[in-house]
Amino acid sequence: MSLITGILEQLINGLRTGSIYALIAIGYTMVYGIAKMINFAHGDIIMVGAYSLYVFTAILELPAAAAVILTVAVCAALGIVVERIAYKPLRNAPSLAVLITAIGVSYFLQNTALLIFKATPIPFGSIINISGIRLGNINISGVTLVTFVATAVMMVGLTLFVNKTRAGSAMRAVSEDRGAASLMGINVNKTISMTFAIGSALAAVAGILYICQYQSLQPTLGALPGIKAFVAAVLGGIGNIPGAMLGGLLLGIIESLSRAYISTQLADAIVYGVLVIVLLVRPSGLLGKQKTEKV
Amino acid sequence: MKKWGKAVSFIMAASLVVASLTACSGSGETTADTTAAGETSAAAGTETFLIGGIGPLTGSAASYGISVEQGAWVAIDEINAAGGVKVGDTTYMLDMVFEDDEATEDKAIQAYNTVMDEGAQVIMGAVTSGACIAITPLTLQDGILQITPSGSAEACIANDNAFRICFSDPEQGRAMADYAIDSLGYTKIAVLYNNSDEYSTGLQTAFEEEVKAKGGEIVASESFGADDVDFNTQLSSIRSTDAEVIYVPAYYQAATYISNQAKEMGMEIPFIGSDGWDGVLGTVTDASTVEGAIFSSPFCASVDDERVQNFVKAYGEANDGAVPDQFAADAYDTVYTIKAAMEQAGSIESEDMIAAMTEITVNGLTGDAITFDASGAAEKDVRFVEIVDGAYQYREE
Numbered sequence: 001m002s003l004i005t006g007i008l009e010q011l012i013n014g015l016r017t018g019s020i021y022a023l024i025a026i027g028y029t030m031v032y033g034i035a036k037m038i039n040f041a042h043g044d045i046i047m048v049g050a051y052s053l054y055v056f057t058a059i060l061e062l063p064a065a066a067a068v069i070l071t072v073a074v075c076a077a078l079g080i081v082v083e084r085i086a087y088k089p090l091r092n093a094p095s096l097a098v099l100i101t102a103i104g105v106s107y108f109l110q111n112t113a114l115l116i117f118k119a120t121p122i123p124f125g126s127i128i129n130i131s132g133i134r135l136g137n138i139n140i141s142g143v144t145l146v147t148f149v150a151t152a153v154m155m156v157g158l159t160l161f162v163n164k165t166r167a168g169s170a171m172r173a174v175s176e177d178r179g180a181a182s183l184m185g186i187n188v189n190k191t192i193s194m195t196f197a198i199g200s201a202l203a204a205v206a207g208i209l210y211i212c213q214y215q216s217l218q219p220t221l222g223a224l225p226g227i228k229a230f231v232a233a234v235l236g237g238i239g240n241i242p243g244a245m246l247g248g249l250l251l252g253i254i255e256s257l258s259r260a261y262i263s264t265q266l267a268d269a270i271v272y273g274v275l276v277i278v279l280l281v282r283p284s285g286l287l288g289k290q291k292t293e294k295v
Numbered sequence: 296m297k298k299w300g301k302a303v304s305f306i307m308a309a310s311l312v313v314a315s316l317t318a319c320s321g322s323g324e325t326t327a328d329t330t331a332a333g334e335t336s337a338a339a340g341t342e343t344f345l346i347g348g349i350g351p352l353t354g355s356a357a358s359y360g361i362s363v364e365q366g367a368w369v370a371i372d373e374i375n376a377a378g379g380v381k382v383g384d385t386t387y388m389l390d391m392v393f394e395d396d397e398a399t400e401d402k403a404i405q406a407y408n409t410v411m412d413e414g415a416q417v418i419m420g421a422v423t424s425g426a427c428i429a430i431t432p433l434t435l436q437d438g439i440l441q442i443t444p445s446g447s448a449e450a451c452i453a454n455d456n457a458f459r460i461c462f463s464d465p466e467q468g469r470a471m472a473d474y475a476i477d478s479l480g481y482t483k484i485a486v487l488y489n490n491s492d493e494y495s496t497g498l499q500t501a502f503e504e505e506v507k508a509k510g511g512e513i514v515a516s517e518s519f520g521a522d523d524v525d526f527n528t529q530l531s532s533i534r535s536t537d538a539e540v541i542y543v544p545a546y547y548q549a550a551t552y553i554s555n556q557a558k559e560m561g562m563e564i565p566f567i568g569s570d571g572w573d574g575v576l577g578t579v580t581d582a583s584t585v586e587g588a589i590f591s592s593p594f595c596a597s598v599d600d601e602r603v604q605n606f607v608k609a610y611g612e613a614n615d616g617a618v619p620d621q622f623a624a625d626a627y628d629t630v631y632t633i634k635a636a637m638e639q640a641g642s643i644e645s646e647d648m649i650a651a652m653t654e655i656t657v658n659g660l661t662g663d664a665i666t667f668d669a670s671g672a673a674e675k676d677v678r679f680v681e682i683v684d685g686a687y688q689y690r691e692e
Contacts, residue, residue: 009534009535016527017525121548121578123551123579124580132559134561139560139561141559141561214525215555216552224522260531260532265490
């Protein structure tokens with residue numbers, strides 16, 4: 001097998017993990033943009049999504065399409081509930097209090113899953129049964145194809161929603177200036193709830209794709225992709241939606257290529273090294289707006 | 296003034312307690328020493344022989360210790376039901392105290408002191424390597440026979456009084472390399488191992504050395520980290536070589552991800568693995584992903600073998616239908632090894648039993664004719680299990 005095929009294969013591997021990172025990173029970045037908080041419980045929404053899918057398909061034996069829709073609905077609802085109960089009372093609290101609360105919510109979700117489903121990993125067969133395709137020497141699995149298509153659809157849909165709809169403009173307005181937006185008659189609470197719902201729905205999709213890829217459920221499965229996606233969001237410029245997409249894809253590709261051609265051990269170090277360099281050169285991330293602080 | 300008096304007496308009492316505690320920990324070893332000697336001579340008059348078991352019953356490695364304790368009880372009950380152990384004119388019934396060490400060094404030392412205080416005449420343990428190494432200086436000092444069922448690190452049996460039932464990691468790695476080249480006929484081998492785990496790296500290093508020594512070729516040596524779930528990158532790299540087989544010395548969860556992702560990529564290179572693969576059929580969603588995989592394993596509960604099935608049945612009846620793993624089997628063999636050493640020595644003194652250890656042969660669950668060399672290592676054939684039609688099977692040679 002030639003070097004070119006090898007590189008192409010690794011690029012596809014990177015794009016696939018990158019797509020999942022991007023979907024999660026969008027949730028981080030939207031919530032940050034609008035609520036000005038880092039929702040560390042976001043990674044665990046992925047886990048809830050994965051377990052919901054398991055409950056709907058393996059236990060309740062619903063058809064795949066219905067299970068997917070219900071899973072997304074469960075996660076969106078969970079996002080709204082978490083925001084109402086945990087974050088809304090802290091809207092004017094110092095950001096440290098909100099951050100700690102988010103970590104608390106994360107532990108709460110993980111431990112609830114631990115109580116219900118126990119720590120032993122549960123095997124789960126993929127609901128995506130599409131056969132892969134071969135392009136020359138390169139094999140692309142069905143799950144990979146679905147991941148690419150789903151991510152692309154989500155991203156295009158989200159971009160249109162944010163830029164073309166009234167609700168989208170409301171979100172952008174709240175993100176820009178919450179006080180002014182509220183003066184203009186925008187319902188800030190409703191907009192924030194909607195943001196959490198959309199972010200969590202995307203996390204649910206990420207969870208579904210993740211579980212079809214790796215086929216094993218455990219209560220901590222959201223932690224690592226959650227952290228990676230957070231890095232992706234910061235890399236792309238936190239608060240910026242195209243930035244999160246770019247950051248996620250870049251992160252996946254860098255990770256995959258450095259694993260394959262430099263060193264498995266150093267792959268994470270390289271990923272975080274890139275983050276450090278980007279932040280040194282552009283402190284607000286790749287696509288983040290440069291703000292000059294007036295003193 | 297009265298108040299002051301109370302305070303002073305409290306402080307004095309407290310300091311007394313502290314002082315006595317410090318004294319305890321300082322002289323702990325000698326206390327254990329004298330108790331042990333006293334109890335041994337006292338026990339010779341009675342007809343009970345007490346095994347001191349040490350292993351994790353709580354904490355992250357709890358399942359290992361629990362398996363060892365339960366496996367040992369199956370053997371003890373069996374031996375007692377068959378009339379105990381005859382040494383000279385005396386018949387001994389076996390009994391066991393088992394102390395939790397949480398798989399930590401300091402708790403292992405406490406557990407050792409406790410079982411010695413209770414009069415243990417032989418030590419079975421510790422179950423995990425780190426804890427086992429921590430108690431070896433104490434068992435050497437006390438001159439007591441120590442047999443670890445499962446401590447695979449080299450240092451566990453560095454002393455003359457210490458023996459081991461399981462294979463060391465390097466032994467297992469070498470055995471798999473020999474088997475892959477001599478019996479399976481592979482020459483170009485790829486390795487995919489967990490570089491953050493001592494078990495995995497120990498196997499990998501020995502395996503690669505032995506393959507090279509045998510004239511085989513390691514065409515790829517890829518690694519992964521502790522919590523990795525994505526192995527596509529490493530598998531892609533392996534596919535770009537001309538590897539005929541992939542050796543995965545890892546636990547079953549990683550093996551599950553790896554075999555599944557390999558199949559999804561359309562890879563058809565077969566897998567060989569280590570004893571950590573035992574259990575893989577419980578975690579794969581599609582048994583065809585591991586079909587044909589061969590791994591080295593001392594024990595496998597689902598193979599069709601009368602002795603194994605009797606053990607599985609007895610173990611299940613005693614423990615709510617639980618299925619024994621290799622730790623339970625190692626412990627079972629440990630108890631039978633102790634029995635053989637008592638009979639061979641014609642004595643229950645540790646000194647005689649230690650001398651007898653190199654003369655005995657034990658037909659165990661983890662090996663047909665287990666013998667021990669002077670280093671303390673068990674010599675037995677490595678067994679290989681193949682996954683055929685979604686079930687484990689010993690490979691017959």
